[in-house]
Amino acid sequence: MRFCVCLIAVTSLLGGCVTANVDEMTFDAPVAGMGEGTIVILGRRHAPDYDTEPDFIDCIGGHVSRGDTGISVIPERQFIDSLYPWFEPRTAPLSIESVDRLMALPSVADKLGELDLQYMIWIDGRTEDTNSSGSMTCGVGPTGAGCFGFGTWGTESEYEATIWNFGDGSEVGRMSAQTSGQSYMPAVVVPIPIIAPVQDTACESLGSQLLQYLSAES
Amino acid sequence: MDSTTLGRRAKSALALLCLMSLAACSSREVIVEGSFPTPVVDPLPVSVGVLFTKEFREHELVDDATGRGEASWRVSTGLAQVNFWSTLLPAFFQNVVFIENYEDLNTYDVDAVLIPEVTDVQYAIPLYTNVKVYEIWMRYQLSLVEPGQLKDEENQVIVTENAQAFTQWPLTAYGKTPTAFLQSDTDAVNEAAVMALRDAGANFITSFGRVPGVVAWVQKSQEAQ
Numbered sequence: 001m002r003f004c005v006c007l008i009a010v011t012s013l014l015g016g017c018v019t020a021n022v023d024e025m026t027f028d029a030p031v032a033g034m035g036e037g038t039i040v041i042l043g044r045r046h047a048p049d050y051d052t053e054p055d056f057i058d059c060i061g062g063h064v065s066r067g068d069t070g071i072s073v074i075p076e077r078q079f080i081d082s083l084y085p086w087f088e089p090r091t092a093p094l095s096i097e098s099v100d101r102l103m104a105l106p107s108v109a110d111k112l113g114e115l116d117l118q119y120m121i122w123i124d125g126r127t128e129d130t131n132s133s134g135s136m137t138c139g140v141g142p143t144g145a146g147c148f149g150f151g152t153w154g155t156e157s158e159y160e161a162t163i164w165n166f167g168d169g170s171e172v173g174r175m176s177a178q179t180s181g182q183s184y185m186p187a188v189v190v191p192i193p194i195i196a197p198v199q200d201t202a203c204e205s206l207g208s209q210l211l212q213y214l215s216a217e218s
Numbered sequence: 219m220d221s222t223t224l225g226r227r228a229k230s231a232l233a234l235l236c237l238m239s240l241a242a243c244s245s246r247e248v249i250v251e252g253s254f255p256t257p258v259v260d261p262l263p264v265s266v267g268v269l270f271t272k273e274f275r276e277h278e279l280v281d282d283a284t285g286r287g288e289a290s291w292r293v294s295t296g297l298a299q300v301n302f303w304s305t306l307l308p309a310f311f312q313n314v315v316f317i318e319n320y321e322d323l324n325t326y327d328v329d330a331v332l333i334p335e336v337t338d339v340q341y342a343i344p345l346y347t348n349v350k351v352y353e354i355w356m357r358y359q360l361s362l363v364e365p366g367q368l369k370d371e372e373n374q375v376i377v378t379e380n381a382q383a384f385t386q387w388p389l390t391a392y393g394k395t396p397t398a399f400l401q402s403d404t405d406a407v408n409e410a411a412v413m414a415l416r417d418a419g420a421n422f423i424t425s426f427g428r429v430p431g432v433v434a435w436v437q438k439s440q441e442a443q
Contacts, residue, residue: 049349051396081255085420089413107258128350 018181018201026173026213028165033068033216037118040074044124045089052123056159056203060123063207068215074115083111096164096171117166121210125159127199130180136187147187156180157202161210173213177205245283245290248404250298252412254305259423264439265313267328267365270300271335271378279339289403293341295356295411302415303334310423320374323365329439330362333378337388341410343403350397352406354414358389360422362435385431391418 041061043052054076061073080087086102093099099120103109136149160176181196278294308314315326323331338357344350361383370377393413395406426432 049351051351051394053396082258084255084257085416085423086258088416088420090417090420091424105258105260107260111258 018179018196018198020177020179020201020205022178022205022209023176024173024209026163026175028168028170028172029213030216034071034118034214035216036070036072038072038074038116039064039119039121039214040076040079040115040117041121041123042076042079042087042092044092044122046092047124050126050128052125052159053127053199056127056199057123059200059203060161060207060210063203064211064214067207067211071214074117079115082115083108096169099164099166100169112166119214120164120166122162122164123159123206124162125157125176127155127157127202130154130156134185136185136191138187146189147191148189149187151185151187152182154180154182155196155198157198159202159206161206163210163213175206175209175213177202177209179205245292246404246407247292247294248407248411249294250408250411250415252298252408252415254302254412254415254419257306257309257419257423259310261310261312262426262436263312263443264330264436265315265326265328266307266311267315267317267323267326267331268303268307269317269331269333269368269376269378270303271333274334274336275300277336277339279341281341288345291341291407293339293354293407293411295336295339295415298411298415299334299336302419306419306422307332310426317368317376320369320376323369323376328365329442330384330435331365331368333361333363333381333383335359335361341407343407344397351394352397352403352410353392353394354407354410356391356414356418358391358418359386360389361386362432385429385435387429389418389421389425391415391421393417 041057041064043054043057045051057076061075064071065073085091086093086108093102103112130153132151132153134149134151136147136151138147139145157177157179159178160174162171163173163175164170165172179198179202181198181201183196184194185191186194275296276294277296277299278292281291281293283290304316313328315322315328317323317326317331335358336356337359338355340355342349342353344352347353361381362385363381363383367381367383368376368378391414393410393416395409395413397406
């Protein structure tokens with residue numbers, strides 16, 4: 001039993017290999033960073049077969065706010081609720097020009113004015129498992145339970161961030177991160193997952209790019 | 219290990235197997251619940267009564283399993299429907315009265331009574347579609363009725379059966395939620411239903427001004443004030 005616990009603890013420290021590609025096309029970056037200010041990071045949710053994961057949005061927001069304490073990141077759910085129904089999948093603006101139409105509504109303009117947003121960042125993409133192979137057999141007997149076999153699967157992440165400057169009313173850049181990796185699960189009595197941190201790497205990559213653009217501290 | 223312990227373990231394993239096989243053909247019940255934000259809108263300057271019928275308050279979707287490995291589903295949306303529309307409508311109209319009985323129709327002077335009705339609810343889970351999202355579709359029929367149309371003077375009750383709406387329109391809503399690790403089917407369906415309700419509100423707010431007869435009714439009500 002103690003051997004199993006040690007084995008799990010050791011293998012949980014192992015991770016599968018991950019490769020990452022990042023792309024960036026930005027302009028009008030704040031010369032000395034945006035300083036003290038407020039941003040919101042939102043996920044695109046209008047595609048029919050996937051949603052940009054809320055926990056990925058939280059991860060990017062956390063990365064940015066940890067990287068520069070002067071930047072205040074409004075939590076996604078809080079922002080969407082405070083401006084209901086204008087940022088639902090059906091109604092969310094797809095371009096910065098659509099925001100001007102929203103600002104024509106006095107109540108929305110007041111609410112956005114209260115929030116004092118400098119940047120609105122949209123993230124579109126997802127993480128998905130691509131292929132899996134191997135086999136594993138698990139059984140329960142009177143003397144105990146156990147598994148035997150080997151499984152492996154690939155994971156790919158692809159995300160794009162679009163940055164809107166709220167002050168200028170313009171789109172100021174796009175960034176993307178593609179990551180992929182292979183995870184493994186050998187099982188000799190106990191299954192030992194060796195997970196490739198594909199989504200975490202994508203969050204790290206995209207978060208660092210955003211921080212470089214927004215902050216002078218990075 | 220003695221034979222008593224061995225027997226106990228065998229019984230436990232057998233009980234576990236029985237439970238697992240039962241779970242494969244069990245029924246799933248979802249009483250939809252969630253919190254709904256107040257919409258950010260400039261209220262329309264009209265006075266509206268809102269009538270939630272018994273069918274609306276108690277609305278539920280029942281879908282019986284048709285094959286092995288499938289589960290029966292019962293999705294009760296009534297309570298969430300009432301909570302949601304009770305949050306949305308008072309923000310959208312300047313004055314809203316919830317009509318509970320015949321006396322309310324006589325007591326409150328409203329420009330019209332809004333009667334929402336759920337005409338269809340459909341759901342899809344990854345087991346059926348192979349797409350890794352849970353989905354809910356809802357279809358409503360909304361009616362705006364003159365208060366007088368709902369009064370049965372003789373029996374002093376509200377009657378909706380033969381009421382002639384001066385405008386009636388369908389409203390569709392869609393909600394989805396992606397599959398998530400360690401999230402149960404029932405939690406995911408609940409989340410998709412909450413998203414669908416939010417979408418219904420978004421659709422209602424953005425399309426209300428385009429409903430035939432609504433603009434004329436709003437103007438007429440404003441002139442009457």
